[in-house]
Amino acid sequence: MGLIWWILPAVAGVIGLMLLFAGFGKLAQLKPMAGGGRLFFGVGFLGIAGVVAFAGLNLQTYKRLTYERDVANIKFAAVQGAPDTYKVDVTFSDGQKLLEATGAQPILKGNQFEIGAQVIKFQPVANMLGYDSIYRLDYIEGREAKRFSSDAVTEAQTNGIALTQNPGLDVHALAEKEGPRFGIDAQYGSATYQPMGDGFEYNVNITQDALVARPTEATKTLIQKGAYPGFQSTGGSAQ
Incomplete structure (x- = not known):
């Protein structure tokens, strides 16, 4: 085209x-x-x-400048007998699966998940020439959406797993230190969060500067049903 x-x-x-x-x-x-x-x-x-x-x-x-790439597909399945506890099925863009050292799927607790990455961003002119931002996924964690108080600074627990290791040269640290000389921005990371729930599924993409987690259409319906009991999607009925 x-x-x-x-x-x-x-x-x-x-x-x-x-x-x-x-x-x-x-x-x-x-x-x-x-x-x-x-x-x-x-x-x-x-x-x-x-x-x-x-x-x-x-x-x-x-x-x-608005180019997006696939990062991962994330699915959640409830652990029976454990409230707000979910097995996490993560498939990365290269087809690899996220597994613990034992070979088991990670389990996250909470009603919300967050996935974060370190991002190395190039100038818009470089983007137009085909130099897209690069990223390294950092972590995925589970947490409670309402875990802080508005009255004072409070502590909260999260649980998660690292998504990458850093073998050899730390390219991000090098870009963070020397990048500004060459129009490279590595001074920040990017994270996105969404609700966790049984059967929820998300497609995670990265733009030239940020991660985006989008629910599938079926997940949107499940979220709406949870937020608004009796919700009916177009062409379907609430259960």
């Missing part, structure tokens, strides 16, 4: 140049009417080529 924005202006530009040369040729032959007509249409085609080219560049720029 993106190539059409370069093919169209290229074709229009070639036609415009051919008409311009033909117009100058007619003028050289002392045929002002024919030459003028060709020059007029030649300039018009060149103008169209320029407009389409700039429009295509603008669209490509927007697409690059």
Whole structure:
């Protein structure tokens, strides 16, 4: 789809140049009417080529700056007999699964989960040239949504598991220290959180600068049912 924005202006530009040369040729032959007509249409085609080219560049720029990539798919299954306790099925974008050292699926407690990552972001110009932000997933944790008091600073417990190790050279630390010299921003991380529940499923993506966890349509319905008893999704009925 993106190539059409370069093919169209290229074709229009070639036609415009051919008409311009033909117009100058007619003028050289002392045929002002024919030459003028060709020059007029030649300039018009060149103008169209320029407009389409700039429009295509603008669209490509927007697409690059809003480009998203798959990070992980996360599913939750309730642990029977343990309130607010869920087995977590995490499948990363490369097909790998998140498992504990024993080979078991991690178990998180709470009614909300958060997943975080370290992000190395490039300047928008670099994004347009194809240099997308890079990330390293850091952790996934379970927690209670209402775990703090608004009256004073309070403590809260969370539970989770690290998603990556750091073998060898710490690229993020190096980018954090030296990156600003080269227009690289590694001064921050990104995290996103959503409700946990039995049967909930989320697709996690990363933009050029942030993680985003989006519930599937079925999960949206489950969340709405929990928040608004009797909720009915379009074309379905509440259970």
